[in-house]
Amino acid sequence: MSYLPQNTSLGQLEILEVYEFYDRPLLFACCNRANTYYLVVLVQEVDEADVWLYVATSPKRLQHIRSGGIDLHDAFAETEDGISYIVTQPHNEVQSKIEVVSSGDINPAWLPYPQEYLNLPTETLPELDSVERRAVQTQRIHTKLHLTFRDMMRTEAPVEALGQALVNFQKLVRATGDYVLGREGSRGKTPEPIALATELSLVGAGSGSFEVVLAEVEKTPQPNLPGLSILEAALVEVTNLIKDTGDPSQFSERIKDYQPRLTSRYLDLLKVLRRHVTETTISWASPDQEQHGTAELKPLAIESAISYLEDVEKVDHDIVIVTGEFIGGNSRTQRFEIATEAERFVGTVEGIDPDKYNPTIGSKYEARIRKIIKQRAASEEPTVDYELLKLRLIE
Amino acid sequence: MTWPDHFPENCPPEEAIPASGLVYRLLKDDHIQPWDFLSHRERFPNKNFFLPECQVCGLSVYLDIEGVRKMQRRVSSMRGKKLCYGTLTPEMGAMKPTGHEISHRTWWPTKECDRSAPFSLVKAPAEI
Numbered sequence: 001m002s003y004l005p006q007n008t009s010l011g012q013l014e015i016l017e018v019y020e021f022y023d024r025p026l027l028f029a030c031c032n033r034a035n036t037y038y039l040v041v042l043v044q045e046v047d048e049a050d051v052w053l054y055v056a057t058s059p060k061r062l063q064h065i066r067s068g069g070i071d072l073h074d075a076f077a078e079t080e081d082g083i084s085y086i087v088t089q090p091h092n093e094v095q096s097k098i099e100v101v102s103s104g105d106i107n108p109a110w111l112p113y114p115q116e117y118l119n120l121p122t123e124t125l126p127e128l129d130s131v132e133r134r135a136v137q138t139q140r141i142h143t144k145l146h147l148t149f150r151d152m153m154r155t156e157a158p159v160e161a162l163g164q165a166l167v168n169f170q171k172l173v174r175a176t177g178d179y180v181l182g183r184e185g186s187r188g189k190t191p192e193p194i195a196l197a198t199e200l201s202l203v204g205a206g207s208g209s210f211e212v213v214l215a216e217v218e219k220t221p222q223p224n225l226p227g228l229s230i231l232e233a234a235l236v237e238v239t240n241l242i243k244d245t246g247d248p249s250q251f252s253e254r255i256k257d258y259q260p261r262l263t264s265r266y267l268d269l270l271k272v273l274r275r276h277v278t279e280t281t282i283s284w285a286s287p288d289q290e291q292h293g294t295a296e297l298k299p300l301a302i303e304s305a306i307s308y309l310e311d312v313e314k315v316d317h318d319i320v321i322v323t324g325e326f327i328g329g330n331s332r333t334q335r336f337e338i339a340t341e342a343e344r345f346v347g348t349v350e351g352i353d354p355d356k357y358n359p360t361i362g363s364k365y366e367a368r369i370r371k372i373i374k375q376r377a378a379s380e381e382p383t384v385d386y387e388l389l390k391l392r393l394i395e
Numbered sequence: 396m397t398w399p400d401h402f403p404e405n406c407p408p409e410e411a412i413p414a415s416g417l418v419y420r421l422l423k424d425d426h427i428q429p430w431d432f433l434s435h436r437e438r439f440p441n442k443n444f445f446l447p448e449c450q451v452c453g454l455s456v457y458l459d460i461e462g463v464r465k466m467q468r469r470v471s472s473m474r475g476k477k478l479c480y481g482t483l484t485p486e487m488g489a490m491k492p493t494g495h496e497i498s499h500r501t502w503w504p505t506k507e508c509d510r511s512a513p514f515s516l517v518k519a520p521a522e523i
Contacts, residue, residue, distance in 0.1 A: 003444045015445050019469075021494045022421065022455040024435045024444060026470045042472045051472075072469055091439060113468040120495065 004030065005087050005096035010054065011036060017066075019118055027072075027112075029062060037062050038085075039075055043110040048092075053110055054085040055103065067122035067153040072112035079103040122154050132285040132292060134203075134213065139287045141216040141231050143200065145169065148279035149210060157210040161276035166202070166212065168269040174198045175265040176241075177234040179258065197230035232291050235284045239293035241266065242282060246301040252308065260375065267309045274302050310376070318371040323394065326365050331357045336388045338367050345369055347386030357391070364394045396486070397506045399452070401436060406449035407503040413485035414502055418456035419463055420514065422477040431479070432510035450493065453501035454510075456483075460517075462498030481514035 003024065004013045011032025020027035031037045037057050044051035055076050057065065065075045076084070084106055088097040131142040147165060149157050177198035178190050189195075200214035216231050228236070244250040255263055273280050283294035322345060328337030334349045336359070349357055350370070359365065368390035375382040398406070422431045435444065436451045444451045457463045460478070467473045483490070488504040504510050 003442055003446075018446075019495060020466050021499065022466060022470075022473065023453075024451060025446070026466070026473065042470055045472050091442075110471045112470070116465075116469050118495075 003089075005089060005098065008087075008096055008098050010038065010085065010087070010098065013038070019120075029057075029066075039065065041072075041076065041110075041112065043086075043107075049088050049090040052087040052089060053106065054087055055079045056081060056083070056085075063122050063154065066118050066120050068117040068119035069154065071114060072116045072118065073114040076111050077103060077106065077108075119153055130285075131213065131283050132289065134215070135285040135287045136289065138215065141229070141235070141284065141286050141291075142203075143214045143235065143282065143284040144211055145214070146211045146279070146281040146283070147273075147277050149277055152210070155207045155210055157205075158276065161272070162210070162212070164272045165269070165276070166214075168265065168272050169214075170198075170200055172262075172265040172269050173200065173231070173234050173238060175259070175262040176237045177230045179262050180233040180237055181230065194230060198234055228291065232286055236291070236293060239282065239284070239295045242295035242297055245270075245297060245305045248304060248308065251305060255309075260381075263309055267306065270297075270302050270306050270309075273297060274299070274306060316373040316375075318373070319389075320369050320371055321366065322369060323364065323366050326359045326361060326363055326391075328361070329359065331355075336367075336391075338365065338369075338388075345386045347388060350387040351389045352391065359391060360393075366392045366394055396488075398503070399506050401440075402452050402503070403448045406452060407489040408449060408491060411489035411491040411501075411503065414483035414488045414490045414504075415485060416458065417480060417482050418458060418500065418502070419460060419478055419480050419517070420454070420456050421463065421473060422479055422516075425477050425516075427479050427511050427514055427516060429511055432504070432514075449503075450501065453493075453503045456490070456500050456502050457496075458498040458500065462496050465496065466499075478517040479514040480517055481512075483513070487513075 004015070006012075011034055013030045013032050015025060016029045016031055016037070018025040018028040026042045028040050029037060030040060037059060038054045039057050039062065040052055040054050042050055043053045053076060056079065057075070058080060061070065061075075061080060064070045065072070082103050084101050084103045086099040086101060088099075090096070129137075131144045134140075135142045145165070147157065147162070149161060152158075174190055174195055177194050181194065196217070199217040201217050202212060203215045204213040205211065206213070216229075241254060244254045255266075278299060280297040281294065282297075283292075285292035322338065322340050322343075324338045324340035324345075326336070327339050328346070329335040329349070331354055334354065334357070335347070336349055337344065337346045339345075345367070347369070367388060370387040370389055372385045372387065373382050374385070420431065422428075430438075432454060434452050434454055435442075436448070457466075463478060467476075483502065486505065487508040487510070488502060490500045490502045493499060493501040
């Protein structure tokens with residue numbers, strides 16, 4: 001005597017997963033040895049037998065049912081091949097009875113109510129090969145981004161969020177390539193050779209929440225990076241940066257020499273991840289199997305790094321002595337504006353007794369001015385403020 | 396505390412905790428009877444359930460009515476059944492969350508306990 005029908009046209013069945021259980025399975029998925037999948041629900045209990053509704057379902061459809069893409073009502077009512085099986089399973093030893101019916105003829109009272117979803121996290125893409133294996137197979141550096149997007153039950157990713165994550169990751173790698181080469185300055189377009197050497201191409205997507213695999217587009221040897229290509233060096237740095245993100249002191253130490261463009265790119269990536277993703281892991285490998293790395297970003301680390309990058313700023317001071325025309329400001333506002341032939345200085349008055357600060361508009365003065373240059377870690381352009389320290393009338 | 400003779404070894408499982416708290420269970424008819432508190436193994440001693448034996452020796456209970464209602468929305472054969480409620484105590488056995496539904500528990504009653512004793516009929520209809 002068996003819970004599942006035996007010796008029937010449904011084949012030799014085994015239960016794959018139970019979705020509703022009350023003393024015994026009531027709603028479940030099973031399959032036979034020929035890998036035909038069925039979704040099954042108990043529709044009637046009578047003293048002598050249980051009556052079950054079986055519907056055949058493809059694996060893809062079962063994934064969607066399981067992950068909440070299709071409600072249970074439609075799973076039974078709108079079958080893929082229009083056929084359902086009513087299986088009467090006696091409690092005694094008598095053989096099960098199977099009736100093949102059109103799915104449209106099923107008693108509606110037997111069906112799950114509409115809008116009932118299973119909503120179980122489900123891998124709907126195949127698992128990817130490791131980056132190490134792919135790198136060796138293709139002789140290209142491979143990088144895998146593992147992203148757990150918020151509120152996704154299937155191995156899917158919202159296009160905009162995924163696009164932003166990939167674009168910002170590419171920009172980060174490119175900026176890091178620039179940095180590891182020790183190129184002076186952060187302004188202007190990244191030189192073409194560096195951009196090419198750090199360019200990544202999407203070569204696959206797979207399960208594990210959502211994974212994308214990126215591979216180098218072009219191999220570019222770089223003489224002044226011993227044993228490493230630009231991309232390898234960039235990925236080493238990116239991996240270390242991500243690892244250090246979890247430790248505030250290590251993070252600040254690492255980025256203190258970064259060009260503003262690099263920190264700006266990292267900040268952009270972090271903001272995208274904070275908005276859309278709950279977990280991020282980056283792993284990469286080189287074909288030679290010597291170079292590889294992996295690093296994980298947790299939400300708290302992302303939050304802390306963003307706060308740091310948006311707050312910290314470097315400040316430099318410089319004293320300049322200029323001669324020019326006083327064109328604005330007064331003792332009431334404690335502000336000044338002096339124009340020389342080449343420049344205009346606008347700012348606040350510091351270190352001058354307010355009662356003695358009585359400049360005349362249009363007169364020429366020699367001014368001692370403190371120039372304050374502030375550079376935020378994640379900003380490409382510094383800000384400059386001026387403070388008037390001393391003013392001497394010339395004419 | 397002793398367990399019914401038909402329980403397999405290591406049943407209830409180690410991670411099960413002493414039974415406690417208010418629980419709900421469905422009834423066959425409109426009144427509580429001992430049959431309602433028989434496990435499927437006790438009802439069908441020779442049936443192959445294709446499940447771990449310990450699981451079918453237990454009784455399903457829910458911690459809240461919404462869990463019952465959700466199951467009834469999905470499984471038509473469970474609709475229309477009456478519901479009873481009762482408060483379990485540690486002397487009555489052990490329980491453990493099982494299945495995907497967060498309010499579902501499997502209760503393994505002890506050999507000695509009068510299973511239906513603490514239960515009363517829920518007067519409001521259980522149907523959804």
